[in-house]
Amino acid sequence: MKLFKENRQSVITILAISMSFFQLTGQSVLPESRHYKLEKLAEGVYAAIHNDYGGYAICNAGIIDLGDKTIITDPFMSPSAARDLKQHAEALTGRPVSMVLNLDPHSDHTRGNQVFFPDADIIGTVNARRIIEDTFQSTVDDDKLTAPAELEKITEQLKEVSGDERAELMMWYGYHKAKIESFEELKMVPPNITITDTMVIYGSERSLIVFATGIGHTAGDMVAYLPEESIIFMGDLLFNERHPYMGDGDPESWRNTLNKIVLLKPETAVPGHGPVGDINSIHSLIEYIEILTDMVEQEIEKGAVEKKIVELPVPEKFENWLFGQFYQSSLQTLYRKLKEKAR
Numbered sequence: 001m002k003l004f005k006e007n008r009q010s011v012i013t014i015l016a017i018s019m020s021f022f023q024l025t026g027q028s029v030l031p032e033s034r035h036y037k038l039e040k041l042a043e044g045v046y047a048a049i050h051n052d053y054g055g056y057a058i059c060n061a062g063i064i065d066l067g068d069k070t071i072i073t074d075p076f077m078s079p080s081a082a083r084d085l086k087q088h089a090e091a092l093t094g095r096p097v098s099m100v101l102n103l104d105p106h107s108d109h110t111r112g113n114q115v116f117f118p119d120a121d122i123i124g125t126v127n128a129r130r131i132i133e134d135t136f137q138s139t140v141d142d143d144k145l146t147a148p149a150e151l152e153k154i155t156e157q158l159k160e161v162s163g164d165e166r167a168e169l170m171m172w173y174g175y176h177k178a179k180i181e182s183f184e185e186l187k188m189v190p191p192n193i194t195i196t197d198t199m200v201i202y203g204s205e206r207s208l209i210v211f212a213t214g215i216g217h218t219a220g221d222m223v224a225y226l227p228e229e230s231i232i233f234m235g236d237l238l239f240n241e242r243h244p245y246m247g248d249g250d251p252e253s254w255r256n257t258l259n260k261i262v263l264l265k266p267e268t269a270v271p272g273h274g275p276v277g278d279i280n281s282i283h284s285l286i287e288y289i290e291i292l293t294d295m296v297e298q299e300i301e302k303g304a305v306e307k308k309i310v311e312l313p314v315p316e317k318f319e320n321w322l323f324g325q326f327y328q329s330s331l332q333t334l335y336r337k338l339k340e341k342a343r
């Protein structure tokens with residue numbers, strides 16, 4: 001009986017503390033996952049930002065409540081992280097997820113599809129479906145060969161590094177670990193609904209505009225835009241404070257797409273990787289593409305070869321960006337594209 005009284009007292013204390021927290025912040029505490037952190041962007045709109053310190057999400061996702069439909073963008077690389085996302089989306093919106101948007105066909109954005117399908121429709125561009133169908137199995141086979149050795153190498157390196165270098169390595173540690181732990185259950189689930197242009201999903205509370213943006217980061221990119229809230233989910237068309245991966249896309253066309261998105265004047269831009277950004281984050285990436293393009297063009301004029309060009313130092317402005325390993329690959333892509341164009 002005494003125990004009961006004490007317990008009751010502590011429950012009342014906890015309730016009082018959480019009530020005052022609720023009053024202070026004006027919002028309830030969001031559910032937590034070890035794979036990502038939820039951020040409320042507007043009433044019924046959330047970003048799930050990958051936890052760089054060993055999380056398995058890898059990319060960022062979105063949860064959008066249209067009032068009568070719950071929509072997810074980019075359901076992560078690992079099915080286990082996607083299961084947390086599904087649970088959280090359902091808890092936050094009070095209904096099952098009805099649609100999943102694949103803003104980028106790469107495996108880090110689409111391997112979570114299998115957790116939502118067939119209850120939810122998977123929507124992507126025609127090219128995204130083709131890319132997933134063409135590359136899913138070969139990517140999994142390749143990952144099975146390389147991920148264990150990569151994880152071992154990183155585990156060793158982690159013993160000796162600190163600061164930014166450690167932060168970078170921790171992200172890749174999670175990346176390979178997530179892959180290895182998911183191999184057994186992976187199933188290919190490409191979009192079952194495809195678009196080639198623009199699609200509007202009309203909800204009872206808000207509408208979502210989905211644009212297929214042509215070749216940029218890949219040949220199958222889309223963005224999802226909430227005009228009233230001025231929020232845009234950009235998949236990997238936006239890397240925020242991280243070097244972008246350009247190897248499967250077209251930097252010039254990517255930059256043109258970003259310039260068009262800037263015209264929408266979005267107040268909030270959710271990137272595929274990195275923290276939630278805004279219009280300045282988009283400007284930074286445009287600048288990145290422009291500066292690197294100029295650098296490579298100048299070197300080509302001087303007659304430099306590819307081997308020399310990929311050794312160019314990172315411009316000071318972007319020195320603190322993570323994903324440093326994509327920098328050389330960006331220079332290489334730019335070199336090849338510019339050479340091709342000159343022919």
Ligand SMILES: [Zn+2]
Nearest residue numbers: 059108236272
């Ligand atoms: Zn990505």
